[in-house]
Amino acid sequence: MKARAKKGLWNGGCLPLGYDYDPGNKKLIINPKEAKIVEFIFETYLKEGSISKVVKAVNKKEYKTKNGKDFIYTSTRHILENHIYAGKIKYSGEIYQGNHEAIIDERIFEEVQRMLNQNKKECKSIKQNKYNFLLRGLLKCGYCGSNLTTHYTLKNGDKFFYYKCTRIQHRDKTACLSKPLPAREFDNVMVESIGNMAKDNRLLKRILERSNRVVLNEIEELRKEKIKL
Numbered sequence: 001m002k003a004r005a006k007k008g009l010w011n012g013g014c015l016p017l018g019y020d021y022d023p024g025n026k027k028l029i030i031n032p033k034e035a036k037i038v039e040f041i042f043e044t045y046l047k048e049g050s051i052s053k054v055v056k057a058v059n060k061k062e063y064k065t066k067n068g069k070d071f072i073y074t075s076t077r078h079i080l081e082n083h084i085y086a087g088k089i090k091y092s093g094e095i096y097q098g099n100h101e102a103i104i105d106e107r108i109f110e111e112v113q114r115m116l117n118q119n120k121k122e123c124k125s126i127k128q129n130k131y132n133f134l135l136r137g138l139l140k141c142g143y144c145g146s147n148l149t150t151h152y153t154l155k156n157g158d159k160f161f162y163y164k165c166t167r168i169q170h171r172d173k174t175a176c177l178s179k180p181l182p183a184r185e186f187d188n189v190m191v192e193s194i195g196n197m198a199k200d201n202r203l204l205k206r207i208l209e210r211s212n213r214v215v216l217n218e219i220e221e222l223r224k225e226k227i228k229l
């Protein structure tokens with residue numbers, strides 16, 4: 001594999017958006033239609049400096065991933081970080097000159113990497129919130145069936161947490177009719193309901209069988225927190 005990388009040969013795996021594989025010449029060749037999408041993603045990120053904004057813009061254009069899906073945060077980030085687009089091959093941390101044509105100018109690619117690293121540092125401080133969301137990863141949107149994820153807004157310096165439909169997150173407000181759900185209030189209501197259900201032993205047993213341990217631990221943490229309050 002390392003020898004292949006040194007020769008600038010693609011190591012296989014998932015074919016990146018923007019390229020097709022030419023088995024005759026054993027190299028990646030540009031797929032012009034897809035390469036346009038890749039260019040749009042890099043240009044939009046340079047302009048906006050935000051992956052979330054790129055996700056919205058690219059989905060608004062109805063562009064699809066190599067697998068024909070809508071873009072999400074991770075797939076978009078993956079494209080922005082892929083050295084393939086600057087004509088390189090990355091193998092176990094080392095970067096080699098590829099034998100395929102670049103889609104993105106090397107200087108633009110490097111500028112995007114610099115911006116991504118900068119934003120990564122800023123994100124870390126945001127992620128360090130001590131509040132454990134009880135229902136994170138478990139809630140589905142009642143309107144469109146997408147997952148709900150947690151977000152916050154700042155109100156007079158206080159963080160206000162809520163669950164939000166990922167379809168809105170990945171597209172725009174018109175993509176789903178749902179409204180953001182206040183997370184703490186909603187979690188509290190759920191803890192109370194679960195508490196009431198706990199009085200019914202048979203029902204509790206069934207819930208316990210279905211729930212995984214992680215969730216139960218989080219409920220316990222939340223109860224303790226509630227007692228402290």
Ligand SMILES: [Zn+2]
Nearest residue numbers: 141144165176
């Ligand atoms: Zn929805």
